Amino acid sequence: MGRRELRPAVAGPGPWTYDEGAGLLAGGQDTLLPDGTAVRIATGARTPADTTAVIRSEHAHADPARRLLSARRPVVTGQDIRPRGQECRTGDQLVPAGTVVTPAVLGLAAAAGYDALPAVPRPRVDVLVLGDELLASGLPHDGLIRDALGPLLAPWLRALGAEVSAPRRLGDDAEALRTALTSSDADVIITTGGTASGPVDHVHPVLAALGAELLVHGVAVRPGHPMLLARFSPDGPHLVGLPGNPLAAVSGLLTLAEPLLAGLAGRPAQDAYRALVHADVPGHPHDTRLVPVVHRAGRAGGRDHVAPLRYNGPAMLRGIAAADGLAVVPAGGVRSGTEVEILDLPWAPATPWTEGCFT
């Protein structure tokens, strides 16, 4: 009983007699603890009925010769005994319907004894990257550029709760696109590029040939205005056509793909909120602009705000790579000190490395 790791469970006022050979382990049978006795007990083991308290080994003094245990400090009834049902009672609602099953929710469900949970599965997404000019590795050269969207989209879509297959690069090949669309068994197909009306822009012609219903055909947003949403039949699958310009694609990802995925997964879409913008932001003459921003804490009594970032052109990614949100800037632009709506990016607030060269 004198060894450090032992924690005696005691019944009634001390001192208590104990049996050196006895002990209770986690998962053991229920036992009794007569008044005036102690038994060593492992953390997590069920305390015997009538246990008054558990004493930490460092607060107990054992006399092996007399097989007598005493407490070095006052014992409070119930100390170190974790009662049953501390965080919930039978019939309590642990999480409301529609809750995202995070790792913590899974743990809570298991702790409460659930073996299965009714859940809406993650939407499955296929990503098709179009463009003959795209390289999968190495430095851009001879008019060929790196595919920036395959690497960006897959993890971003996973962060939005989707199950994503490895992006496929199809080039500018109408037949390959048609085959990929008709053979996909995903809930959502996301294409990049080919949304315009040039000779190798195959998205619209192929969708028309397949009889897809065009639900969104361009939006009044810059960058990203050629983005589109289509549906192959009333119960899906959906197709989100993202423009090829990388920041235009991000714009469609946040404003079309994200709410669609949330809807398919039975989740509410992102809560809109507004923040003070800390600089004049020029606007488009008639369309809304989405501008990468970073959140900043107000200094010296100033209010928290967002700062717009440079490198925000349709083909650019430096701004968004430093951002933690996109500001929704109405046509005509906003003056410094105006509140604007913010679309959050699905990761932690940006670190201050954006200071200086981006703002």
Ligand SMILES: Nc1nc2c(c(=O)[nH]1)N[C@H]1C(S)=C(S)[C@@H](COP(=O)(O)OP(=O)(O)OC[C@H]3O[C@@H](n4cnc5c(N)ncnc54)[C@H](O)[C@@H]3O)O[C@H]1N2
């Ligand atoms: N007649 C019109 N032409 C265009 C319009 C329009 O309204 N009418 N809108 C322009 C706008 S705005 C955009 S944005 C582009 C969208 O065109 P596409 O979706 O057909 O995109 P692409 O031509 O394939 O590519 C545009 C640009 O982006 C580069 N790109 C494409 N994919 C990637 C990728 N995976 N990684 C990096 N860069 C990529 C591509 O090389 C082009 O430079 O249409 C305008 N035209």
Ligand code: MOO
């Ligand atoms: O959508 Mo485009 O990116 O506005 O150039």
